[in-house]
Amino acid sequence: MQRLLPLLLLLLAPALPAAAQARDDVFPYALKTERLPNGLTVVRVPFRSPGLVAYYSVVRVGSRNEVEPGKTGFAHFFEHMMFKGTKKHPEGERDRIVASYGFDDNAFTTDDFTVYHAYGPTAGLDALIELEADRFRNLEYAEPSFRTEALAVLGEYHKNESRPELKMEERLLGTAFQKHTYRHTTLGFYEDIKAMPEAYAYSRSFFERWYTPDNTIIFIVGDFDDAAVMKAIQEHYGPWARKAAQLNMPTEPPQKEKRTAHIDWASSTLPRHVLAWHTPAGSLTTPSAAIQSVLAAYLVGPTSPLYKELVLEKQLAEFIGSDFYPHRDPHLLNLIATLKAEDNRAAVDAALTRAVRELASGKVDAARVKAIQSNIRYGLLMNLEAPDDVGVQLALYAGIFGTPDALSRHLQNVSRVQPEQLVAFARSYLVDTNLTVLTLTPANGGKQ
Incomplete structure (x- = not known):
């Protein structure tokens, strides 16, 4: 995925009208937040958009979490693998259901977190909640599928390295950072990406450690029945029971010279x-x-x-x-x-x-x-x-x-x-x- 985060975070536009500027609460929409017993945070935002809803799942795992030597790039890799399927919905079935409702469906990875998002008709929200909960709880993929996708990630790296921006980011981070995991990009070190097809077992442990309810926040924005949404959330996400791993983050020593x-x-x-x-x-x-x-x-x-x-x-x-x-x-x-x-x-x-x-x-x-x-x-x-x-x-x-x-x-x-x-x-x-x-x-x- 291209790194669009800076653009998204630094959007600039003309100022709001004076009445809006006078608000004490700078965000104009109400957040209805509930934390499930398993630690999952669910945020609903009613928004006047008849028949439309956005569904965002934020997992607080990014390339920052890749502390094991030789295992960079897995946060980004899982952005790909999360679309592979489960026992209940084998590979391809989720895509077919989502497309049948007309949802736009994608994901992106950053240094610090990964986001999965869908936008489309409220009529498909119940089906979407079930699909999302199923893959976050029960992701399944065989080793051949893993190897194929690992090669696709390597191809993505080759595509990106044809542009100056990736090499600039690699060189800058590799020079500025000596210890912290920010020294590699979200794509990971090239040698680690090449070795990724042999890391099937590690990939399963990565999923178990970080794709957990206490490490995830869901945002649902748009036109929906709040009581029905929370009932579906509790039904499908409630049994999700894993706990996020503890991370020993290396500390970057102070820089002493240019x-x-x-x-x-x-x-x-x-x-x-x-x-x-x-x-x-x-x-x-x-x-x-x-x-x-x-x-x-x-x-x-x-x-x-x-x-x-x-x-x-x-x-x-x-x-x-x-x-x-x-x-x-x-x-x-x-x-x-x-x-x-x-x-x-x-x-x-x-x-x-x-x-x-x-x-x-x-x-x-x-x-x-x-x-x-x-x-x-x-x-x-x-x-x-x-x-x-x-x-x-x-x-x-x-x-x-x-x-x-x-x-x-x-x-x-x-x-x-x-x-x-x-x-x-x-x-x-x-x-x-x-x-x-x-x-x-x-x-x-x-x-x-």
Whole structure:
């Protein structure tokens, strides 16, 4: 799967009307939350969408959980295997039933969690609940099917490595991280993917350890009968009885000096330049995630002086931005530039560095900070036009922060960020000893 999370988390749109801005509760829809005795959290969100419902299952397992040497890529692999079937619904039957109702049905994997989602008619909701509960409880696949899908995952890697982004991510993470599992991508290390067909027994244990009710949150958004939904949920998910494994997460040691990494890209593309600093984990009880969300937009967002200078006026860069989003453990805040030519690299690097140092010196535009806060907070809410929009945003933030109301609480934290907090954060974390610089130079030198 392509990593769409940064785009989904950083949706920007015009501000909401003043009446909506005045709400104390920044999320406009009620969450009805119940935790079953087995630990499964079920969240229902009534939404005016006659005849339509979105169904999101968030499993808090991602590439972060892959701590065993030689066993990376399995969180993503299970995104594939979860569509294989069960004894009750053999391979292909679930797809046929889902398609017969007209559901859109898919999944995606991230560093920290995996999401399964379906969107379609309420008339098929009872059938969908039974199908989803069955595969989460009773997934079955034979070793030949496992081997076939493992080869498909290897093919997915080969497809992705033809683009610069995968190799850039691999090199950046492998340079910035020495111990933590964030040092590999969601796809996993290439050697581990090649060896995956021989790991059938391990795959079964991975499923048993992480696909558990106490590690899963379900969001149901749209037009449905709440009592009937909860009755079906309790009937089909109630017998699910596994418990999530305990994880001994390796701690990343502090970085003590600037690191660099370079890629010579064999084919024609534009040069790339990335600055990345280690920053704190996402949390709803501290301001770090909210500060970084605002800070990324402040430094390189489309309203930033840097964007105006480098992209619009001097045209040294095709694009500047950041794909920052919060992580469960300390990760990276990055600034990314796609250069129009290799000759522009020094000037772009100098401009990015200057902007960071100016902020750390105390120079901050309070009015622009406030505008960015409004755009992040209300712009995202303006995009909640359909049950599927609501479901995906709730799922993404719940996957990161581990609580159903994470989206609302994060947006509240964003609204509380003060300009001086950006300055203090830059002084503490955006320093050279904490920095990794990644450069990519294409074979043509970036000349198009």
